[in-house]
Amino acid sequence: MEEQAPRKIMFVNRRAPHGQIYAYEGMEVVLIFGAYDQEISAVFLDDAVYSLKKGQDTSGIGTKEFSATFRVFEAYGVETVYVDKDALEQRGLTADDLVMDVEVVDSETIRTAMQNQDVLLPF
């Protein structure tokens, strides 16, 4: 079979890190996909920007605190991590509040990036 070009796959994180399992299980998918040599990116929209916030403490709700895992995204083959600028600002956050270096971009940039994908996986 003819070798096809790597697929452009974007993980679209839309929800807060705690309260529902989507953020956690979505993160687990990203780590597996990294082994498949595709063009992987991730974007954090809306309350999902809280996933990347430093200094989370989940001891009060008895769930896993997994924000450190996002820092290994690059090592797992995630080439680009976008964060929605408006979503950060609306929550009083800046790039300095996040656990890792990301590309803080406007919604137009995110829209263009999404249009260039082969697959969008929402979580």
Next chain:
Amino acid sequence: MKIGVLVQEGPYNHEASDTAYNFIQAALEKGHEITGVFFYNDGVLNTTKLMDIPADDRHISKRWSELGAKGVQLIVCVAAAKRRGIVPDVLIENARIDGLGQLSELCIESDRFITFGD
């Protein structure tokens, strides 16, 4: 066209599973190929054979199993399944429990990949 499908929501609680099923039926009727259906998050709960449904309602897991019998591969994420008590003993026929790598394969080999979730 080769189409892959991801189901993220559980049965009855959410319409995503119904919509995915109806979409797949329509796609097959139009002559498209379904490369596979991957059940993730609470979507894995669609694949338990322990469902006992009143006769006047659709039987969601039976419906998926029948689709599997027609040759559509039904893949249930092992990690998500373990969390929710979906083990081989309770799995519907014509489905299999497998790893997240299978989701990656579906994304790579399908012309279109469609998620049914919330």
